[in-house]
Amino acid sequence: MDLHMGSNKGFIIPPVINHGSHDEHATSAARADQPHEGRSRKSGGFAEAERMESRLYMTFSLATNAFAQPLTNYLIKRYNMKQNTATDVANIFSGTSSFSPVVGAFAADALWGRFRTLVFGIVAAFLGMVIVTLSATISHLKPPSCGDVARQAAGECAGPSGIHLAVLYIGMALHVVAAAGFNPTSIPFGADQFDAANDNEGEEAAGLKRYYNWCYAVAMAASFVAFTFVPYVQDKVSWGLSFGIPTALMLVAFAVFLAGTPLYVHVPPEGSIFSSVARVLVASCRKWSLKLPHPRDARQQEAHLYNPPFVAGGNGRVFKLPLTLQLTFFNKAAIIMTDADEIRPDGTPARPWSLCSVQQVEEVKCLVKIIPVWISGLLSFIVSTELTNYTFLQALTMDLHIGSSSKGFTIPPVSIIAVYNLTILLFVPVYDLLIARAAQRVTKVEGGITVLQRQGVGVAISAVALVVAAVFERRRRGSALENGGITSPMSVFLLSPQLAVMGIAVAFNMIGQLEFYNTQFPDQMRTLANAAFYCAQGASNYMATLVVNIVNARTRRHGGGQGWVPNDINAGKLDYFYYAMAVFAVVNLIYFLVCSYFYRYKGWKGSIHGSYGERVSAAVGAGQPHRLYMATAMAFNAFAQPVTNYLIKRYNMKPNTATKVTNIFSGTYSFSPVVGAFVADAFCGRFWTLLFGAVAALVAMVVITLSATISQLKPPSCSDVARQAGTCAGPSSLHRAVLYIGMALLVVATGGYQPTSLPFGADQFDLNTSRRDTSDGNETNGRCHEDNEPAGLKRYYNWYYVINTAAAFVALTFIVYIQDKVSWGLGFAIPTALLLAGLAVFLAGAPLYVYVHPQGSIFSSVARVLVASCRNSSLRLPHPRDARQQVAHLYNPPVVVGGGNGRVFKLPLTLQLSFLNKAAIVTDAENEIKPDGSPARPWRLCSVQQVEETKCLVKIIPVWISGVMWFITLAELTNYTFLQALTMDLHMGKRFIVPPVSIVAIFYLSIVLFVPVYDLLITRAAQRVTKVEGGVTVLQRQGVGVAISAVSLVVAAVTERRRRASVSPPSVFLLAPQLAVMGVSAAFNMIGQMEFYNTQFPDQMRTLANAAFYCAQGASSYLATLVVNIVNARTRRHGGGQGWVVNDINAGRLDNFYYTMAVFAGINFVYFLVCSYFYRYKDEPQEEADSSPVTREAVLVKIG
Known part of the structure; x- marks a missing residue:
């Protein structure tokens, strides 16, 4: 497994897109006001590629990550590569993938345009996946299998031949090309399709209609993949099939994407984001012989240079930079030689490659000055990469047990790296709340130390971490050699100190890098800031491999043997390598100190243009609520996701009872955010509502953890055999009381934190405060003004990285693994502890927050x-x-x-x-x-x-009720299909066993497959007949879905009758038709509901649209339980027995229940037809004969 904590193994990097320099924005803005070229159909819609892009992005990410994530493990197990070789290959691949989007962004903006670059990337990705799939499937394209782990460790397995490596590397190279083409262009290309300024013919509405389809289809596809395929197939079936499935999905998505080509908006290339940089370089070289006026006075020199009125590039949030006297050679690009020849009447340069503005010059200086510091950051990444990589190899040779017994708990070797993440998570609060504040009292600098000082401390501590690693490696290697030279009896936790110290180094250095890039890049090139950070990570993968190769080559030449870092680390001198890397870190520290001494921070002086003002705020406010939300959501999902399984296994509840409890729980927490939003806006305010929700979540998790740990608060354990026989002791009243109290508190918590956490963070930003200026025009004064950056923004960078680290840590080991393999109590306790820590840090910042008073409810x-x-x-x-x-x-x-x-x-x-x-x-x-x-x-x-807004809401209610009724039919079908699956033959072939819950994935799959058919065939065919955009109206679409749901339930009833009468258990795939038909129903009704709410709600209450959708789901959870109870009560009274829907479905009449639900769906269909007949769309013209209402003429109110 690859352990590059600084690498981006998934290589799905957020697109880095910019459109020229600041003096090109006016041209871009003018172009935006004209109709885009390339639109060949008025009905194509402005969101045509937006929906396509989301689907393509999902399939591309799925395919590439299916290959990239387990790459090192794949190379070792399927290609019989040695560990060192596999790590080197993975490093090079990851590094190249990290860099390639920058090249792709340049090619798209300067040469090809986004569409062609995007198509090129997808084609490369598909070919890459085809090659990788074939190489994993065809025996001639891979080495023979070597199942003996000992032989593999000894290097006795047959390695890959030339053709094996050639095929593999071609596939990997195509993946890199794909990342370059797809990552920087996919989302921007979707955004190109929207043109609100020219929506006179309703094209944007048509595109938006399709967007609802694809938005939901992508969500269903993600749900389906998460349900069964990629993780399970890779682990249990074969590598080839795990690559083949996402390849096929990508092909389908790509084919559908290409089918819409004539409808897309194709924006021509507008020039590279580096064009302004290139112009300054060329202009300054052309004028190298000229002398600058007033070379020692920046104020007077600026008065003689080309310094036109500042044009902000459309975002209104750009600061004009004052002229500085660093890198003065570039200032020559702004020298005006002949006014009449070089400047047009409108003030723009006649020859932009000969004359540049002061703003352009200073932006180029910012980029040039950052490069030396960026190189030091790259060297820091190399250090952390080497330590984490070889710490994993050390762990492979050590005792992995927790406890003294060999039969105790064994941790995976990779899990020791979690100490690194945990250290960052724990240290940053200490730094932010104690160290920074103490240092601030001494230095009087905001944050205690400057951003460069923070990076320097991190570099120094990294050297200490490597020395610690060298000392422990000497002990480990000696112990291993004493025990036969293979493994050491020493505990793997002896590696914790080196990881902990490196975690502290990263808490200083990496977060310092993030803040440095985001504050020191030119404002109009801010999107490049994170690209610089990730490119440093990518470059470190190359350099880490190069460093190991150089060290091995030199030590072989002078010391003989295999070098210091061979494949068998017991045969090498890894301690010497760590010492060498410590020296490397010290050299980096010296280099960094030199760079920092000469660096001048980007000047704060100058006019502030646009409405941006000061970039105030706190991650105090913006980051801490976000972090608290993450901790709370983690705790909530640790319980909510496996709740049905938990109730059955730990509370010995019967399946029917557990399902009812889950339905009520999920229904309640689906509604609670609406109540919380009302309370926050009308009464308590966001802070107190958020705090109340977080406290409720903490208390709830404590209660649930205690109930899962203390034997008196839960029923006694029960074996699977006894549970199947129904002889397990059920929960007592006390057990239920404790459980339900915990669940009720979680519902309250959801109502408190979900609707308020992110808005409260947004409240911390004050865009009306001016940034403090420097007092001197000379650039040397700018050095001391990094401390003018608001405290909130400084903390934001801290917590941004902490959130990601915490997520990585939890995903690496704890939540999933511990719940499944150790105990439920510990699985709940860990997120509870994280929640407590998040709440404590959140409260510590309370005096610094901005508190917005309640402004009245939206109701x-x-x-x-x-x-x-x-x-x-x-x-x-x-x-x-x-x-x-x-x-x-x-x-x-x-x-x-x-x-x-x-x-x-x-x-x-x-x-x-x-x-x-x-x-x-x-x-x-x-x-x-x-x-x-x-x-x-x-x-x-x-x-x-x-x-009229009130009327909109009132008119929506009857249609919303029909939506609730449809969700009830969906809930009943999926719930009891799972119970049917438990009683059926789960085999797929002779060996493969399908988990019972996985059969529900057919529901998601049918949606994914049907939506393209609907959008490309059915819609267009219907549109020719009805002349309605989209083929049918949004209400007609919902009605079709309601009708099909009744058919689905009839199919389910027929299948259930056959299942119940069968002597031997029939195949579980007999349930596929009912799920597939219900999936088609959802493709009509569910997506129709989403579009209906989003288009028919009042524009100023649009945030309620999705709430209405999820509240319908929540209501259905309640009512699904109520329907079952009513049916059982009536059938017990009139038919005797236990009723139609009992815990043992073989003893009931589930087929009759399905028929009843089909009748229920039929009644819903009739009710929906009545509602639709009387409904008038918000934008529907009406007859004036009798009623004479005004034809809906939307007046677009624009804020100037």
Whole structure:
């Protein structure tokens, strides 16, 4: 297994995209206002590639990670490579993959454009996966299998031949090319499809319609893969099949993507992000013989250079940089030789390769000055990579037991690396809360030390870590040689000190690097900041391999033998290698000190343009709630995900009972965030709601941990045989009380932290505060002003990295492994401890937070309309049959946009639900309307906009109820299909056994396969007949889904009757048809619901749209349980026995229950037809004959 903690083995790197320099933004903006080239169909939609991209991104990531993640293990086991060789190959592959997106971004922006680069990357990925799959499948393309671990360790297995390596390396090279083409272009290409400024013909709406399809299809595909395929197949079946499945998925996604090519917007290449840099270099070289005016005075020199008014590049959040006297050679690029020739009448340079602005010059200086520090960061990555790589190899030769007995718990060798992650997790709070504050009192610098000083401390500590590693390696090697030269009886935990010290080094250095790049890069090239960080990681993979090869070559030449770092570390001198790397770290420290001495921080002086102001805030506020959310979510999921299994195995509940409890639990926590959002906005505020939720989560996890640990709080253990026979002792009242209290507290916690954590972090950003300026124009003063960066932003970088480290640590060993292999109690205790730590750190920052007072619930406007219309019930509406004339007599002020999104549609008055129109009747304008136009009594007078928004919500409710009923049918089918699977033959062939829960994956698979068919064939065919965009309306789509759900339940009933009557257990795949048909139903109804809520909710309440969708799911969980209880009660009373749906489904009549649910779906279908008949879309024109409502004419209100 590859252990490069600094490498990105998945190589799905966030795209690094920029569009030219700051003086090109005006041109780009002008281009954005024109229709994009390449759109050949008006109905193509602006989100055509957005939905395609999300699916492509999922399949590409799935395919490449299926190969890249287990690469080292694959090379050792299937190619019989030696450990050192496999590690070197994986390092080179990972490093190349990390660099390649930068090349791809350049090619896309400067030469080919995004579409061609994207297609090129996908083709390369597909060919790469085909080659890798063939090499893992065809025996002639790989070495013969060598199953004997001892022979493999001894190097006696046949290694790969030339053709084996050639095929493998071709596949890997294609993966690197694929990363270069796909990673930097996929998401930007999807974004190119949206053009709100030219949406006169509804093209964006068409694209958005398709986006709902693909958004949900991607989610289903991810669910399906997570359900069964890639992890299970790789471990249990074969490497070839595990590569083949994602390859096939990628091919399908790519074919569908290409089918939509004529509809896409193809934005021509706009020039590389490095073009401005190149222009400065060329211009300064052309003017190298010129002399700069006032060479020792930056203020006077700047007055004589080309320094036009600053043009912010569209984001309004860019700082103008003052001229500095470092790297003054570049200043010559801004010398104006002849005003009339070099500057146009509009102030732009006539020859941009001969004249550049001061802003361009200073941005280039920022990049050039960063390079030496970046190199030091690269050297630091090499050090950490070498330590973690060879610590793993050391662990392979040591005692892996926890405890004294050889039969005790054995940890995987890779898990020892978790000490490194855990150290970072524990040290950063200590640094942030104690060390930084103590240092700040002495140095008077914000954060205690500057960002470069922080990196330097990390470099120094890394040298100490390597010395510690060398000392322990000498002890380990001596012990191993005394015991036959293979393994050492020493505990693997003796490696903890070296990992812990390196973790502290990383807590200083790596987080310092992140902050340095993000603060010192030019503002308009900020997207390159993280690219610089990851490129340093990628380069370190190359250099780590090179360092090992150089060391081995030199030590073989002068010392004989295999060198210091051979494949068998007991035969080498790994301690000497660690000492050499410690010297390497010291040399890096000296180099870094020299770089830091000459470095000048990016100047804060200058005009602040746009609305950005100060980049204030705290990860104090922005990061700590996010970290607390991660800890809380981790704790919640540690219980919620396996809850049914936990109730059956640890509480001896019967499957039916456990399913009901789970349904109620999931239903309640699905609703709770809506309640929490209301409480936070209307009463308590976000901080107190968030804190309440976190405390509730902590108490809940303590209760659950105790209930899983203390024997008196849970039923006695029970074997699988006794559980099957139903003879296990069930939970007592005390057991249930403790369990339900814990679950109830988790529900309360979800209501508190989910709707408030991220918004509370956003509250910490104050965009109206100006950044402090330097007091002197000379650049030397800029050195002392790094401490002007707000404290919150400094802490944000800390906690950003901590969150990732914590996630890596938990994923590496604890949660999943411990719950499955050790105990439930410990599996709950660990996230509880992490939650406690997160809450403690969160509270420690309480004095620094920004607290936004409650501003009233989003439902307050609805309540006001209802109250005002009731109060005005006795009044008569003017012109009751003519909406145009009626609106002239009602209160209809200009729309006030409060959401900050700049896109709110003013709704015209309609005559549906006209009783609510009375809320806008003005009876006494002088007393009811203030001089500023606002209502004097908002509970008596509401605007037409408020009235129409209320109508939107009221009209949605009947359709939402039908959605709840559809979710009930889905819940019943999937729940009891699982119980059916438990009683059936689970074999696929003679050997492979399908887990019972995996059969439900067919539901997800059918959605994934059907959505492309629907979108490419059914929709287009229907559109030719109906002339409706999308083929059918969003309500018609939902109705089709409801009808198909009834068919699915009939199929399920027929299959259940056959299963129940069968003498021998039938194949579990007999359940596939009912799941497949229900998947088709979901492709119609579920996606239809998502689109309906997102398009029909009032624009200023759009955040409620997804809440409505998930609340429907939550309601269905309650009602699914209620339906089962009612059916059982009625069938016991009239048919005797236990009812139709009992714990032993063979003793019940599940087929009759399915028929009943089919009737239920039929009733829902009729109800839905009635609702649809009377429903009027928010943007639907209406007849004026009788009702005369105003044709919906959306007025787009823009914030200037």
